[in-house]
Amino acid sequence: xxxxxxxxxxxxxxLIFERSSEGRVGVAPAEFDIPEADPKGLLPAGLLRDKxxxxxxxxxxxxxxxxxxxxxxxxxxxxxxxxxxxxxxKYNPKVNEVACRLPGLSLIHPxxxxxxxxxxxELMYELEGYxxxxxxxxxxxxxPSAGAHGELCGLLMMAAYFKDKGRARTKIIIPxxxxxxxxxxxxxxxxxxVPVKSDGKGALSVExxxxxxxxxxxxxxxxxxxxxxxxxxxxKEIARVVHSKGGFLYCDGANLNALMGIVNLGAIGVxxxxxxxxxxxxxxxxGGGPGSGPVGVKKALEPFLPAPRIKKARxxxxxxxxxxxxxxxLKAFYGNFSIMVRAYAYIRRMGGEGLxxxxxxxxxxxxxxxxxxxxxxxxxxDEPCMHESVFSxxxxxGYGVTTMDVAKRLIDYGFHPPTVYFxxxxxxxxxxxxxxxxxxxxxxxFIEAMKSIAEEARTNPELLKNAPIxxxxxxxxxxxxxxxxxxxxxxx
Amino acid sequence: MEFPKDLKYTKEHEWVxxxxxxxxxxxxxxxxxxxxxxxxxxxxxxxxxVTKNEPFGVVESVKAVSDLYxxxxxxxxxxxxxxxxxxxxxxEDPYGDAWMIRVEIGNPGDLxxxxxxxxxxxxxxxxx
Numbered sequence: 001x002x003x004x005x006x007x008x009x010x011x012x013x014x015l016i017f018e019r020s021s022e023g024r025v026g027v028a029p030a031e032f033d034i035p036e037a038d039p040k041g042l043l044p045a046g047l048l049r050d051k052x053x054x055x056x057x058x059x060x061x062x063x064x065x066x067x068x069x070x071x072x073x074x075x076x077x078x079x080x081x082x083x084x085x086x087x088x089x090k091y092n093p094k095v096n097e098v099a100c101r102l103p104g105l106s107l108i109h110p111x112x113x114x115x116x117x118x119x120x121x122e123l124m125y126e127l128e129g130y131x132x133x134x135x136x137x138x139x140x141x142x143x144p145s146a147g148a149h150g151e152l153c154g155l156l157m158m159a160a161y162f163k164d165k166g167r168a169r170t171k172i173i174i175p176x177x178x179x180x181x182x183x184x185x186x187x188x189x190x191x192x193x194v195p196v197k198s199d200g201k202g203a204l205s206v207e208x209x210x211x212x213x214x215x216x217x218x219x220x221x222x223x224x225x226x227x228x229x230x231x232x233x234x235x236k237e238i239a240r241v242v243h244s245k246g247g248f249l250y251c252d253g254a255n256l257n258a259l260m261g262i263v264n265l266g267a268i269g270v271x272x273x274x275x276x277x278x279x280x281x282x283x284x285x286x287g288g289g290p291g292s293g294p295v296g297v298k299k300a301l302e303p304f305l306p307a308p309r310i311k312k313a314r315x316x317x318x319x320x321x322x323x324x325x326x327x328x329x330l331k332a333f334y335g336n337f338s339i340m341v342r343a344y345a346y347i348r349r350m351g352g353e354g355l356x357x358x359x360x361x362x363x364x365x366x367x368x369x370x371x372x373x374x375x376x377x378x379x380x381x382d383e384p385c386m387h388e389s390v391f392s393x394x395x396x397x398g399y400g401v402t403t404m405d406v407a408k409r410l411i412d413y414g415f416h417p418p419t420v421y422f423x424x425x426x427x428x429x430x431x432x433x434x435x436x437x438x439x440x441x442x443x444x445x446f447i448e449a450m451k452s453i454a455e456e457a458r459t460n461p462e463l464l465k466n467a468p469i470x471x472x473x474x475x476x477x478x479x480x481x482x483x484x485x486x487x488x489x490x491x492x
Numbered sequence: 493m494e495f496p497k498d499l500k501y502t503k504e505h506e507w508v509x510x511x512x513x514x515x516x517x518x519x520x521x522x523x524x525x526x527x528x529x530x531x532x533x534x535x536x537x538x539x540x541x542v543t544k545n546e547p548f549g550v551v552e553s554v555k556a557v558s559d560l561y562x563x564x565x566x567x568x569x570x571x572x573x574x575x576x577x578x579x580x581x582x583x584e585d586p587y588g589d590a591w592m593i594r595v596e597i598g599n600p601g602d603l604x605x606x607x608x609x610x611x612x613x614x615x616x617x618x619x620x
Binding site: 180421424427478479482483 | 526529531532552554555556557579580
């Protein structure tokens with residue numbers, strides 16, 4: 001790798017507290033034209049504070065430079081390849097941002113009367129319909145504010161369903177290839193988790209489900225494709241087993257990016273699913289803004305969806321609050337609306353054929369990387385993968401090099417590391433998900449970097465142990481940070 | 493890696509030391525090595541009941557969070573609070589300072605399916 005173009009100037013920046021100078025102000029407000037009131041006597045003593053230790057006092061320009069510099073230290077999907085497995089870090093088209101900032105959509109208030117926000121309600125109603133069509137579900141709620149919130153919503157609906165039938169069920173089956181949020185959400189919804197191991201090829205077997213599925217079990221939560229990036233090919237038969245005991249098949253839709261327009265989940269036995277709009281439908285991800293985790297259900301669960309529901313009658317949209325079996329409201333107002341606008345813009349722009357091509361390309365890209373790297377890195381399961389593939393550090397352990405070292409070294413090459421040490425079923429996992437939005441050229445550069453790193457592991461393992469070496473901050477002591485966290489700035 | 497002969501082992505990578513009606517429980521050298529640097533541990537209160545193969549606590553490393561599974565059913569007789577403040581002991585001395593709980597045996601039959609040191613070593617070889 002040439003040095004040209006891989007180094008740049010990153011300006012150092014102290015904490016905002018350390019930039020402070022007593023009495024300095026950013027903006028001087030106009031003189032008050034009302035008499036000043038002393039808060040003493042107006043507020044209870046417990047709410048009064050006469051001094052804030054270290055409150056930063058900076059000029060406007062200092063504040064702007066401070067945060068601009070911090071933003072330059074950031075790495076996002078807009079700055080480079082971000083192959084974080086199971087997170088679907090696809091590019092977020094800028095047209096989404098334009099759409100959600102249209103004044104008619106961004107300046108409305110949730111307390112406005114229905115007749116003044118018909119457009120917003122129509123958009124939500126149509127988005128529900130699109131998601132239902134993509135997944136093969138009968139009805140969709142947009143309320144949950146992220147994937148795990150969607151899981152909780154689905155689980156609460158399942159619990160409400162069985163309670164309504166007069167016999168509560170207490171257990172949920174979760175395979176070892178599930179996302180960690182599945183058992184957590186189940187626990188929160190009051191279920192006991194029954195773990196099931198995947199077979200030697202990373203798939204879920206019908207027998208394993210048969211052995212544990214009973215009439216105290218509300219259902220099975222399955223991620224499909226699973227977290228190894230493999231399609232659960234026994235899903236139809238597994239659904240039949242779950243249904244024969246009266247249970248529901250919940251599909252964690254986190255990996256839906258592999259299935260759009262290809263698999264009708266409803267038709268293969270899925271009863272409910274959450275959509276991670278911030279993954280599959282190109283809305284901002286992680287710290288970039290709120291998430292959104294709509295949930296789709298089959299008819300049987302429709303009465304239990306969170307209220308209010310959006311109704312359409314005689315060309316008018318309205319919100320229906322009276323729904324006796326509903327699990328109730330899950331989120332203030334109607335969910336994260338501006339995220340819905342972005343997802344709506346994406347779906348409308350892509351169209352059905354476009355979404356199908358996105359999934360096909362995501363699968364093709366993942367398989368391309370898998371094939372290019374499988375002679376260099378140990379491949380956990382040598383099967384055709386879906387949208388992501390899982391390698392491990394097995395071939396490198398002999399040189400004293402681990403997955404963590406490879407990940408840190410990738411930063412020096414200008415790439416965000418893939419997901420590491422997940423899924424847990426693969427020791428030292430390196431989980432790569434390129435998504436459909438990357439070009440072959442970008443993937444080739446990544447593949448070349450991964451190969452160089454494997455070569456460095458053999459010839460100069462110390463280099464990897466010390467990586468990253470080109471970053472502003474070198475390898476952080478994660479252990480010490482966790483054992484002795486410093487969570488608060490204290491004035492010296 | 494060491495697996496003392498006088499201890500018993502579980503498939504969940506706990507070790508068990510039987511002394512009369514009390515067993516001492518911790519995690520094995522293999523477990524601490526796989527987890528990496530342990531940064532946090534959560535243990536039960538003295539006196540609570542634990543159930544065989546059910547979680548009794550949590551151990552968190554820089555890599556992952558894992559449940560700790562009770563090798564037997566019984567009641568918690570003693571808890572090693574010292575490791576809550578110094579979880580590094582789990583990496584440094586898994587069979588000594590980093591014992592986790594002592595449990596009063598509820599059902600002696602629970603001990604019968606624990607593995608010997610040799611059986612456990614064979615088990616982890618297969619698991620790799």
